[in-house]
Amino acid sequence: MRIYSSLSKIGFLKRYSYKFLFVAFLGIHVPLIGVITLLLVRDGEPWSPAFLFWLTLALTLVATGATLWVQYHLTAPIRQVSSALRAYASSRTRPTLPTHHTDEAGELMANVQETIGQLDALLREKEDLIGLITHDVRGPLASAIELLDIMQEETDPTELAQCFQLLRGSLQNQYDLVKTMLQALHVESNALQKQPVELQRLIDHVFQEVRPVAAPKQVTLKVSHYENHRLMLHREMFCELLKNLLINAIKFSNPQDVVYLNIHHDPDEFRLEVIDAGIGFDPTAAERIFERFTRERQVGTAGEQSTGLGLYLCRKIVALHNGTLTAYSDGPNQGATFTILLPTTSLTTTETHAYGHTSDPSA
Numbered sequence: 001m002r003i004y005s006s007l008s009k010i011g012f013l014k015r016y017s018y019k020f021l022f023v024a025f026l027g028i029h030v031p032l033i034g035v036i037t038l039l040l041v042r043d044g045e046p047w048s049p050a051f052l053f054w055l056t057l058a059l060t061l062v063a064t065g066a067t068l069w070v071q072y073h074l075t076a077p078i079r080q081v082s083s084a085l086r087a088y089a090s091s092r093t094r095p096t097l098p099t100h101h102t103d104e105a106g107e108l109m110a111n112v113q114e115t116i117g118q119l120d121a122l123l124r125e126k127e128d129l130i131g132l133i134t135h136d137v138r139g140p141l142a143s144a145i146e147l148l149d150i151m152q153e154e155t156d157p158t159e160l161a162q163c164f165q166l167l168r169g170s171l172q173n174q175y176d177l178v179k180t181m182l183q184a185l186h187v188e189s190n191a192l193q194k195q196p197v198e199l200q201r202l203i204d205h206v207f208q209e210v211r212p213v214a215a216p217k218q219v220t221l222k223v224s225h226y227e228n229h230r231l232m233l234h235r236e237m238f239c240e241l242l243k244n245l246l247i248n249a250i251k252f253s254n255p256q257d258v259v260y261l262n263i264h265h266d267p268d269e270f271r272l273e274v275i276d277a278g279i280g281f282d283p284t285a286a287e288r289i290f291e292r293f294t295r296e297r298q299v300g301t302a303g304e305q306s307t308g309l310g311l312y313l314c315r316k317i318v319a320l321h322n323g324t325l326t327a328y329s330d331g332p333n334q335g336a337t338f339t340i341l342l343p344t345t346s347l348t349t350t351e352t353h354a355y356g357h358t359s360d361p362s363a
Contacts, residue, residue, distance in 0.1 A: 001080070001098070003073040008101055016104040019074055027067030031059035077105035081112050088116055092123075125292065144170045194232040194321075202235065203261070206242045213247050217255045217302060221246065226263035231270070231346045233321065241317045242272075244310050245338050249276035251300035252336070270347060272340040280329040280336050289327060290315045314338075321346065 007019045035056055039047075047055070084095030094117065099110040147167045154160050207221055214221060231238075242261075249259040253276045262273040279301065281289060288294055290311050297306040311327070318325040323342040329335065 001073075001076045003070060004076050004105070005101075007074070008103065008106075014103055016106075019103075020071060023067055023070045023074065027063045030063035030066075031056050034059045077101075077109055081109055084112060084116070088120075092120070094120055141174065144174075194234055196230045197233045197235045197238070198228060198230055199226070199263070200228045202233075202239060203242070206239055206246065209239075209243055210246045210250070214250045214259070217250065217253065217257070219250050219253050219256070220258045221261070222258055223261040224263055227265065229265065229270070229347055231342070233346070234317075237317045238321070241314050241340075242274075244314050245274040245340075248310055249274050249278065249336070249338075251302075251304045251306075252276060252278035252280075252298065254278060254301050265347075268344065270342040270344060272342075274338045275335065277335040278333075280332050280334040281327075283329055283331060286327050286329070290325070318342075 004019070007013050007022070013019050013022055035052065038055070080097060084097055087093040088095065095113060097109040097113040098106070099113055100106070101109065144167055147163050147170070151160060151163045151167075154163060203223055207223075210221065246259060246261065253259060257277050260273070260275040262271075262275065264271040264273075279298065281298070289297075292309065292312045294312070299306070311325075315325045318340055321342060323340060323346075326339050326341075328337045328339070
């Protein structure tokens with residue numbers, strides 16, 4: 001790589017092909033330059049034709065050997081990329097290819113380095129998800145089997161009802177976990193195909209899905225008045241995003257609280273806010289709660305569990321829509337606000353009428 005790096009510092013050799021052409025040009029003309037130079041500096045009788053022939057041949061062989069040697073070393077970036085790919089394929093060894101060169105070979109090394117880094121991160125995420133499924137599903141399944149064994153021998157209707165309730169809760173936790181894992185795999189591997197989506201219909205659908213979750217706590221869902229925008233979205237993913245944020249807000253809300261979905265349209269951005277008055281979080285944890293398998297996860301006000309993946313997936317979905325997702329809280333028991341910011345390029349057409357909607361899940 002030293003010869004390649006040295007030639008890369010020469011201004012007119014910025015392209016990879018120019019380096020080969022430059023070396024080949026020198027290799028071709030070295031014998032001619034050498035013979036002419038010796039003829040010019042020689043005093044006395046001229047050399048014989050045979051001597052000139054052998055001299056030219058010797059200089060040609062030396063120049064050819066030197067040219068091939070230099071050009072072989074110029075292929076070092078390609079050989080290094082090939083070696084890095086083989087090492088990663090065989091032992092998952094991440095390469096450390098140089099990324100500061102600007103010619104074609106430099107771009108190749110930088111692209112391979114970045115691609116392997118992204119692939120390795122994706123594979124590690126998949127492995128973490130599989131590990132979490134293996135670890136977390138085994139426990140609930142074992143509990144469900146034990147409950148079924150108890151229920152086979154139990155005759156007291158009250159005890160049976162309690163066992164049924166426990167079994168349902170265990171199976172629901174498994175269902176939620178597997179669903180979250182499948183969402184994670186889908187988000188990581190799916191290429192977004194956006195289409196125009198009416199915000200009014202999307203929110204109606206999401207509220208209908210979330211209503212059964214809010215009903216046990218008598219939590220009211222309210223959405224602000226807004227224009228019926230059409231947004232360029234991946235409909236299914238964006239529905240899951242809003243559902244996850246609303247269910248998250250319900251989970252950490254107290255009975256008979258209100259969860260708000262506010263929509264704002266400014267010239268520079270389109271903003272959606274999910275606001276609750278629940279248990280909140282430490283303001284210093286505003287970024288950590290979005291980490292995969294975050295340690296900042298909390299138990300809901302009714303004992304609801306968390307996988308530590310929900311907000312991570314929400315931020316992933318927003319990023320795939322070229323937006324941002326942030327969280328804010330004044331502190332414990334001060335509620336929380338989750339803000340989605342989308343570029344105005346997400347808007348397609350705007351209806352002239354306003355749409356107001358209030359949903360009370362307890363109704």
